[in-house]
Amino acid sequence: MNKWLLEGKVCLITGASSGIGLETAVGLAAAGARVVMLCRDEARGEAARQEIMKRGSSAAVDLLLADLASQTQVYQLISQFRLAYHRLDVLILNAAVITKERQETEDGFEMQFAVNHLNQFLLARRLLDRLISSAPSRIIAVSSEMHHYGRIPLDEFSHSQRYHPLRTYANTKLANVMCTFAFARRLSGIGVTANCVYPGQARTNLLRELPGWVQKMSWVTAVSPEEAARSPLYLAASPDVGDISGAYFEGKEPAQAASHAHDESLQDRLYQLCLDLTPVR
Numbered sequence: 001m002n003k004w005l006l007e008g009k010v011c012l013i014t015g016a017s018s019g020i021g022l023e024t025a026v027g028l029a030a031a032g033a034r035v036v037m038l039c040r041d042e043a044r045g046e047a048a049r050q051e052i053m054k055r056g057s058s059a060a061v062d063l064l065l066a067d068l069a070s071q072t073q074v075y076q077l078i079s080q081f082r083l084a085y086h087r088l089d090v091l092i093l094n095a096a097v098i099t100k101e102r103q104e105t106e107d108g109f110e111m112q113f114a115v116n117h118l119n120q121f122l123l124a125r126r127l128l129d130r131l132i133s134s135a136p137s138r139i140i141a142v143s144s145e146m147h148h149y150g151r152i153p154l155d156e157f158s159h160s161q162r163y164h165p166l167r168t169y170a171n172t173k174l175a176n177v178m179c180t181f182a183f184a185r186r187l188s189g190i191g192v193t194a195n196c197v198y199p200g201q202a203r204t205n206l207l208r209e210l211p212g213w214v215q216k217m218s219w220v221t222a223v224s225p226e227e228a229a230r231s232p233l234y235l236a237a238s239p240d241v242g243d244i245s246g247a248y249f250e251g252k253e254p255a256q257a258a259s260h261a262h263d264e265s266l267q268d269r270l271y272q273l274c275l276d277l278t279p280v281r
């Protein structure tokens, strides 16, 4: 990565306390960016910040705290960000969770839907003006090949009837892809790109709540978080992809997203639903 590429750029990344997010943040810092980490836990966030500064050889790493399960905290975080930073060049929506049992957030949403998708949609939506005024700028959503198995249950995102951790996760990852495509269409021609990426199977904490054998199986072919971070980093910093928007990448290569992810009418209905579920406060 050429250091000059992100010199002077502000990059906000969610879920930077571990795994792929932490490694992406190290790469952003090493590329000269001012890295703004969004984490939910102060101790884990601060430990990660120290590691990112050390390994990225940079002091320009800041920590903001918010639990993405809470819209109140996301709105507070947005206000804090707006006060502290006058530009936003790269927004990486990376945080995710897989809960074994169905959980509900304080706002009454199913946990994975809220954390993996809805409240990060809210973050992106409410920072669009900063991205636009900082253009050329980029949104990168870290999704998964699991999105191929997802569906968009517009009427039943609460998953109250048929909760299954991985099916629900797949739905949230499909929602990431579809809203990224919807953002790309809305931002077309104004210098803000929106792409999503499957970083590959990586040995991270993501499956920690699931039975040990699930993690063992998935780790057989998994790579290190550092290796997986190369693709979000590439989308964040490489001039090769500066003009690409509305694409799904696997690693560093554009790939076929699920055919149903390209349904623009469904994208728009999902986008509108997400707007309706994140009313201005």
Ligand SMILES: NC(=O)c1ccc[n+]([C@@H]2O[C@H](COP(=O)([O-])OP(=O)(O)OC[C@H]3O[C@@H](n4cnc5c(N)ncnc54)[C@H](OP(=O)(O)O)[C@@H]3O)[C@@H](O)[C@H]2O)c1
Pocket (backbone or CB within 6 Å): 014, 015, 016, 017, 018, 019, 020, 021, 038, 039, 040, 041, 044, 066, 067, 068, 069, 093, 094, 095, 096, 097, 115, 142, 143, 144, 145, 198, 199, 200, 201, 202, 203, 204, 205, 206, 207, 222, 225
């Ligand atoms: N690992 C894989 O094989 C794989 C494959 C495909 C896609 N992905 C995608 O890669 C991305 C990163 O996941 P990972 O594998 O690196 O998993 P990870 O190590 O578990 O990292 C997830 C990050 O999200 C944060 N997070 C979770 N819930 C949060 C909340 N309520 N509020 C704020 N932050 C929260 C975690 O913070 P804490 O430290 O506080 O828990 C952590 O920093 C995800 O979008 C995932 O879907 C991963």
